Amino acid sequence: SNTLRPYLNAVRSTLTAAMCLDNFASQIVEKHNVPEIEAGNTKEVLLNPLVVSRNENEQVLIESSINSVRVSIKIKQADDIERILAHKFTRFLMMRAESFVILRRVPIKGYDISFLITNFHTEQMYKHKLVDFIIEFMEEVDKEISEMKLSLNARARIVAETYLSQFV
Amino acid sequence: MILLEPNSYVLEETLLARFNSEKHEVVDITLVDFDNVIYHVQTQAEQRNLLTLGVEMKYFNEVVQYGANDILQREYGPYLSASASGQYQITLQFDLDALPEDKAGLAKHVSLLKRNILASPFVRAFEYWESQQEGAGPLMATHYREDEAIYVQAHQDRVTVIFSTLFREEVDRVLGKVFLQEFVDARRQASIQNAPQVFYSSREAPLEIRHLPGLKQDESVGYVSFVLFPRHFADADAREQTISQIQLFRDYLHYHIKCAKAYMHSRMRTRVSSFLKVINRAKPDRTTAASEKRTATGRYFRPQFRQASASPQQGGEGEW
Numbered sequence: 135s136n137t138l139r140p141y142l143n144a145v146r147s148t149l150t151a152a153m154c155l156d157n158f159a160s161q162i163v164e165k166h167n168v169p170e171i172e173a174g175n176t177k178e179v180l181l182n183p184l185v186v187s188r189n190e191n192e193q194v195l196i197e198s199s200i201n202s203v204r205v206s207i208k209i210k211q212a213d214d215i216e217r218i219l220a221h222k223f224t225r226f227l228m229m230r231a232e233s234f235v236i237l238r239r240v241p242i243k244g245y246d247i248s249f250l251i252t253n254f255h256t257e258q259m260y261k262h263k264l265v266d267f268i269i270e271f272m273e274e275v276d277k278e279i280s281e282m283k284l285s286l287n288a289r290a291r292i293v294a295e296t297y298l299s300q301f302v
Numbered sequence: 303m304i305l306l307e308p309n310s311y312v313l314e315e316t317l318l319a320r321f322n323s324e325k326h327e328v329v330d331i332t333l334v335d336f337d338n339v340i341y342h343v344q345t346q347a348e349q350r351n352l353l354t355l356g357v358e359m360k361y362f363n364e365v366v367q368y369g370a371n372d373i374l375q376r377e378y379g380p381y382l383s384a385s386a387s388g389q390y391q392i393t394l395q396f397d398l399d400a401l402p403e404d405k406a407g408l409a410k411h412v413s414l415l416k417r418n419i420l421a422s423p424f425v426r427a428f429e430y431w432e433s434q435q436e437g438a439g440p441l442m443a444t445h446y447r448e449d450e451a452i453y454v455q456a457h458q459d460r461v462t463v464i465f466s467t468l469f470r471e472e473v474d475r476v477l478g479k480v481f482l483q484e485f486v487d488a489r490r491q492a493s494i495q496n497a498p499q500v501f502y503s504s505r506e507a508p509l510e511i512r513h514l515p516g517l518k519q520d521e522s523v524g525y526v527s528f529v530l531f532p533r534h535f536a537d538a539d540a541r542e543q544t545i546s547q548i549q550l551f552r553d554y555l556h557y558h559i560k561c562a563k564a565y566m567h568s569r570m571r572t573r574v575s576s577f578l579k580v581i582n583r584a585k586p587d588r589t590t591a592a593s594e595k596r597t598a599t600g601r602y603f604r605p606q607f608r609q610a611s612a613s614p615q616q617g618g619e620g621e622w
Contacts, residue, residue, distance in 0.1 A: 214476045219566070222473070226570045233578060263584035270580060278573050282566055286477070289565075290484040293558045296304045298488050298497035300547050301534050 141188040142269050145196075148184060149205065149265045152198040155253035169202035169252045194272075195245060201253045204238070205268060206245035209275055215286065219279045220246060236264070306554050308546040310335045314413035316343055317355075317396075321405040326350035326398055336553045337446050339416050342390065351398045354383075356390030357415060361446050363391070368442055370422040377411070377418055392419075420446065421545045424463075427456035428535045434458070441511065449518060450552065453511050461535065463528045464511055467552050470522065477559045478524060479504065485526070499529040526551070 160166040161176055170179045179200040187193040195206040209224070211217040224247045231237040236255055238248040251264060312333050320329065320343070328350065333341040342356040362370065374382065374392065383395040394412065402408060423442040430439040439456035446452060453464040469475040482502040489495055501508065503525050507517050510527075528548065535541040596602055 215480060218473055218476050222566065223570055223573075227574060227577075230574060234581060236581070259584040260586060267577075267581050267584060271577065274573070274577070278569070282569060285565070285569075286480060286562055287484075289558070289562055290481045291488070293304065293481060293554075294484040294488040295491065295494060297547070297551070297554060298485070298494045298500075300305070301497045301530075301544060302494055 137188055141186065141192075142272065144186050145194050145272070146265055146269050148186060148196055149203075149268060150262070152181075152184075152196050152203050153251065153256060153261050153265065155201050155203065155251070155256050157253050158201040167201075169250060170199040171197055171202045171204045172250065193245075195242065203251045204242070204248060205251070206242040206248040207272060207275075208244070209246045209279070215283055216279055219282050220275075223275065223279065304558075306336075306550045306557065308417045308550060309410060309413040310341070310416065311413070313341050313343075313415075314409045317353075317412055318406060318409040320353055321396075321398065321401055321409060329353075335416055336550070337416075338448075353396040353398055355394040355396070355412065357392040357394075358389055359391050359416070359419065361444055362419065364444050365419060365422045368422040368426045368444075370419050373418055373422055373425070378415070381412075417546055417549060420444070420549050423452070423454045424461075424545045424548070427454045427461050428541060430456040431458070431461060431532070431535070441514075443511075443514070447552075452549075452552075455510060459532065461530045462510060463530065463548055464508055465526045465528075465552055466507070466518070467524050467526065467555070468518070468522055469524060473563070474556075474559055475504075475522065475524075477562055478555065481555060481559065482524065482526060496531075496533065498531065498534060501527040501529075 157167070158170060158179060160168050160173070162173075170176055174180065181198045183195060183197040185193055185195050191208065191212075192210045193208045195204075195208075197204045197206075209220045211220050224241070227234070227247065228237060228239050228241070231239045236249050236251050238250045241248045249268065256264070310333070313335070316331060316333065326345065328345050328347050330344045331342070333343070335341065338360065340358040342354075342358070344354050344356070346352065346354075378394055381394040381396060383393050392415070394415075423444055426442065427439060436458070438458075441453060441455045444452045444454075449468045451466050453462075453466075455462050455464075467478075469478050482500075485500045486502055489497060489499065505519055505521060505523065506512075507514075507519055507525050508527050511517065511525075528551075530544065530548075533540070534544045
């Protein structure tokens with residue numbers, strides 16, 4: 135609909151701005167290097183979190199710090215079946231978090247899936263491609279869930295018809 | 303293969319292999335069928351020509367009251383034998399040297415054993431309707447699975463069949479609701495307007511059986527009622543077809559729920575691999591030649607991006 139493009143553009147520009155990451159050795163433990171947004175003890179390197187919301191069911195929370203960014207997405211789930219599909223899908227992805235590199239194994243409370251991007255990732259991968267990936271991910275997930283729901287309904291209709299047409 | 307077959311294909315194949323084999327081997331095979339029915343095909347070492355088929359069907363005692371023994375006698379009379387052990391409710395014995403000409407037909411007939419036994423409450427309900435007695439017939443319950451049952455009741459102008467089915471998982475429950483809603487709505491289609499009417503309720507039992515003791519009425523249980531009209535069982539062919547199909551309803555539903563889950567799983571796999579491709583595009587690819595540039599004296603360049611695997615450095619630092 136007409137709010138999708140502005141929503142995705144807002145997320146894209148916020149992410150591009152938030153992903154200016156630098157190496158930061160831990161100030162608490164010598165020789166340690168942790169993503170500061172996850173540790174959360176050095177207050178001065180944490181930036182203000184930002185929520186970009188399309189409506190109350192679709193939001194993106196972007197929390198950033200000096201060496202890491204955490205992006206949490208809330209997927210649109212209108213009814214029971216969409217809720218189950220979204221839950222299965224995100225669980226499927228999160229179990230494969232290792233191959234995805236930037237995916238977090240557990241989502242932040244209140245959201246469906248979370249990404250953690252550190253300065254090491256931005257050094258190894260192109261920043262604009264990372265942002266592209268997240269935006270494409272948001273679009274694809276919605277499309278996939280509505281496609282799965284449609285195919286489920288079509289399958290149910292065929293199953294019912296085949297069974298009942300035997301009795302005629 | 304959308305529809306399930308009423309006969310047990312594996313039993314038919316096994317029996318046919320035994321019937322057709324030249325020498326009588328000693329066998330001891332256990333097979334399973336839908337709804338916790340177990341078949342045991344065996345031969346004793348001493349009498350190799352006698353093939354025993356033991357059928358374990360825990361609900362047999364229930365269907366005996368609806369006339370199952372008559373059906374058993376009529377269909378498989380010459381092969382019935384007394385049960386050797388208490389485990390098998392029905393035992394059939396075949397003399398491999400004295401089989402009828404049509405061995406394939408016999409094998410197929412035996413593989414329909416479960417279907418014929420479970421047909422007894424339906425047959426009795428249809429006979430009640432034929433006798434045109436006043437009022438509703440007796441309510442016949444068959445607990446063919448743990449926690450699940452079929453209830454059949456004949457009326458003057460219709461026969462009602464109620465299934466109680468258990469959905470153990472939340473996902474199954476939601477998918478089951480989607481499927482059953484389609485069953486209820488299917489009659490809108492012109493081509494199947496004459497199909498039986500289907501009703502579905504997710505927790506409460508329908509009025510006809512609400513008075514029964516021990517009914518499960520919680521989140522995980524669903525009740526599906528079929529209303530069969532006289533056109534479905536008035537003439538003999540339609541009757542047989544109806545009985546074969548209606549028995550398998552619960553298995554058919556759960557089979558398709560599982561197929562739907564498997565399909566979603568394979569779709570998610572494809573989607574995940576396409577995401578992986580996208581994210582791999584984010585990594586700049588480096589050929590080995592470009593990543594290990596050396597000067598004439600043998601010092602290496604360190605590339606701009608830090609590499610996953612460290613390249614050997616011989617004192618050269620910083621970029622040139």
